[in-house]
Amino acid sequence: MNVDLDRMLHQYGELAVRVGLNLQAGQRLLVIGPLLNGGVALDAAPLVREIVASAYRAGAPLVEVLWGDEPMLFTRFAHAPADSFGAYSSWLPNALVEHVEAGHAVISVFANDPDLLRDQNAERVGTAQQAVSRAVRPFRERISRNQTNWAVVAAASPSWAAKVFPELHRERQLAMLWEAIGRLCRLDHPDPIAAWTKHIEALSARSDYLQRKQYAALKYRGPGTDLTIGLPEGHIWVSARSTTRAGVPFTANLPTEEVFTIPHKSRVDGTVRASKPLSYSGTLIDGFTLTFKEGRVVALAAERGEQVLRQLVSTDDGAGRLGEIALVSHNSPVAQSGLLFYSTLFDENAASHVALGSAYRFTLANGENMDDEQFERAGGNESAVHVDFMLGSPELDIDGVLQSGVSEPVIRRGEWAFEP
Numbered sequence: 041m042n043v044d045l046d047r048m049l050h051q052y053g054e055l056a057v058r059v060g061l062n063l064q065a066g067q068r069l070l071v072i073g074p075l076l077n078g079g080v081a082l083d084a085a086p087l088v089r090e091i092v093a094s095a096y097r098a099g100a101p102l103v104e105v106l107w108g109d110e111p112m113l114f115t116r117f118a119h120a121p122a123d124s125f126g127a128y129s130s131w132l133p134n135a136l137v138e139h140v141e142a143g144h145a146v147i148s149v150f151a152n153d154p155d156l157l158r159d160q161n162a163e164r165v166g167t168a169q170q171a172v173s174r175a176v177r178p179f180r181e182r183i184s185r186n187q188t189n190w191a192v193v194a195a196a197s198p199s200w201a202a203k204v205f206p207e208l209h210r211e212r213q214l215a216m217l218w219e220a221i222g223r224l225c226r227l228d229h230p231d232p233i234a235a236w237t238k239h240i241e242a243l244s245a246r247s248d249y250l251q252r253k254q255y256a257a258l259k260y261r262g263p264g265t266d267l268t269i270g271l272p273e274g275h276i277w278v279s280a281r282s283t284t285r286a287g288v289p290f291t292a293n294l295p296t297e298e299v300f301t302i303p304h305k306s307r308v309d310g311t312v313r314a315s316k317p318l319s320y321s322g323t324l325i326d327g328f329t330l331t332f333k334e335g336r337v338v339a340l341a342a343e344r345g346e347q348v349l350r351q352l353v354s355t356d357d358g359a360g361r362l363g364e365i366a367l368v369s370h371n372s373p374v375a376q377s378g379l380l381f382y383s384t385l386f387d388e389n390a391a392s393h394v395a396l397g398s399a400y401r402f403t404l405a406n407g408e409n410m411d412d413e414q415f416e417r418a419g420g421n422e423s424a425v426h427v428d429f430m431l432g433s434p435e436l437d438i439d440g441v442l443q444s445g446v447s448e449p450v451i452r453r454g455e456w457a458f459e460p
Contacts, residue, residue, distance in 0.1 A: 045086075045215075048222045051232055052193070053090025055225065055294065057098055059236050060191035061145050062290045065099025067189075068144040072106045074152055075132070076172050076321055079108035083197035084151035091147065091193075106132075110156055110199075113322070117160040117168075125167040128175040136179040143286060146183075146190045153199035154382035157322030166351030169321040173355055173424035180426065185401045185408045186282055189290035194385050196221060203382050224295045224373055224386065240291065243279035247299040249460035250277040250367075250450075255440040258365065259447065262436035263313065264329060269365055269394075270307025272419030274405035277301045282402060297374060297389040300366035302403035304419035306335035308362050315391055316430040318345075319382045325349045328429075335361050337396075353396060358423030363399035368392050370434050370454030384428050391432030392451065397425035 057063050071088055073080035080088055092103045140146065157165050183190055201213035208216060222228055229235035254275075260267040279299045280291050309332055317326040327343030330353075337353050337360035340346070353360040368375070368391055375390040399420045401407035407415055412422055438451040449457035 045218060048218065048227055049087055049090045051227050052087060052222070052225065053092075053094040055227065055232055055236065056091050056147060056191060056193050057094040059233055060193060060291050060294050061147060061189050062288055063095055063098045063100060063145050063189070064288060067100060068139070068142075069095045069100050069103045070106065070136075070139050070144065070146050071103065072136075072146060072148050073108050073150060074148075075176055076169055077108035077110060077113050077152065078129075079106035080149045081108060081110055081151040081195075081197060083199075084149045084195035087151075087193075087195040088149055091149070110153055114156060117157060117164060122164070125164045126171045128171040133175045133179060136176060137182065140179065140182045140188050143188055145188055148190075148192045149195055150192065150383065150385060151195040151197040151200065152383075153197070153322065154203050154319040154324060155322070156199070158324065160322075162323070162345070162347035163351070165321055165323055166348050169348075170351060170355050170424075177424040180398065180424070184398060184426075186284050188286075189284050189288050191290065191292055191294065192385055193225075193294050194221060194383060200383070204379060220377060220379060224377065224389075226295075236291070240280045243296070243299060244281065245460040246367075246456070247277040247279040249458065250299060250301070250440075253440055254443065256443050256445075257307070257441040258450065259439045259441060260310075260312065260431065260436065261438075262315075262431065262433055265310075265312045265431055265436070267308070267310035267312045267332070267431075269362065270304040270419075272302060272304040272404065274418065275301045276403050276405060278400075278403055285408065293385060293389075295374060295386065295389050297372035298366040298368045298393075300364055300403070302399045302407075302420060303362045303365050303394070304335070305358070305361050305363075305399070305416065305421040306419070308332040308335045312394070312431050314429050314431060315433045315436075316380060316387050317382060318427070318429045319384065320345075320348060320352065320427060323348050324382065325429075332362075337361070352425065352427060355397075355425050356423055358421045359397050359425050361396070361421045361423070362394050363397050363421040363423065363426055364395035364403070364428070366393050366395075366428070367438065367451060368432055369451070369456050370432065387430055388428045391430040391454075392436060392438070393428050393430045393432065395426050395428040397421070397423035397427055
């Protein structure tokens with residue numbers, strides 16, 4: 041695939057607005073990035089401009105962009121007072137909530153250096169991320185209820201491309217990353233929007249099959265993994281397409297290859313070993329293992345980034361519990377690319393995964409209408425964080441446990457064991 045970048049960016053902007061957000065005429069749009077960084081990395085500007093243009097063509101009366109600059113974030117860690125990393129914006133959290141409450145759309149664009157803060161003090165990195173997570177929790181809770189249409193996409197950047205393609209000459213790295221993004225977002229199809237319609241239908245067939253099963257639990261077996269995850273009564277399997285509370289269908293992640301649901305916060309037992317590195321807050325956590333008892337992390341170890349991982353799971357009471365389980369076949373296009381992206385948006389679509397922290401309310405029957413106490417009593421987890429990590433591999437087996445106690449194959453050697 042020889043990338044005509046201008047054409048691809050135009051198609052990508054259209055896809056993000058029409059399929060990702062399904063932006064409605066009259067809706068405002070806010071473009072953000074990783075909130076620790078303050079907003080969208082400047083390297084993403086070419087894609088952001090196409091998203092803005094597409095949004096106005098779709099009838100948006102106003103599009104606003106919150107920019108962030110990674111070198112300035114690096115400067116903070118290099119020069120800010122040691123006791124200042126618990127501070128966060130006094131206005132941004134309220135602005136995000138007000139935007140969503142008004143029914144306006146949000147898109148996050150990621151174009152970030154996975155190793156930006158690699159050599160910074162791990163305790164300061166963890167403290168800063170905890171401050172962000174706690175400050176924007178009301179915003180993320182509204183997102184978890186699908187209060188409005190939202191989406192996440194990625195843009196290539198030189199630092200990210202260098203991490204993914206270290207063996208290539210610098211001038212080729214960026215082009216290769218854009219080519220990979222375009223292919224995995226189906227922009228190489230004659231009609232990308234039609235290709236996405238077909239893909240969404242295929243994923244929906246998977247989630248419909250699992251919904252009919254209503255398993256009581258899933259059992260995972262793989263290298264370093266022996267884990268049982270209970271599912272609450274009324275859990276809902278979701279695939280690519282979600283619907284806002286106002287009835288607007290949207291596709292939150294581009295790309296997406298998963299079907300996912302809610303685990304029971306207190307019924308997770310055993311040990312899981314991550315199958316891929318986790319890029320979190322400009323640092324990499326790698327070679328890590330978590331042990332759960334009655335839903336809570338009771339032990340952990342990591343070959344790299346252990347201090348940041350410990351701070352992550354101690355953010356609040358729910359950060360050491362699971363809020364999402366997602367199934368992905370090893371024959372997904374992302375997995376078959378053979379690339380490690382060091383980006384959750386892509387790597388989670390190469391492997392089955394779980395998420396530490398908050399659960400999505402829409403993955404539990406009537407969850408969007410429950411108060412916090414009711415949601416937790418039904419098995420849902422509440423937290424200021426939601427962090428996915430991968431456990432899938434070609435050696436992973438997953439069984440579904442029926443309400444009768446009988447087990448049956450769901451995934452074998454990383455691939456689907458059923459046809460919907």
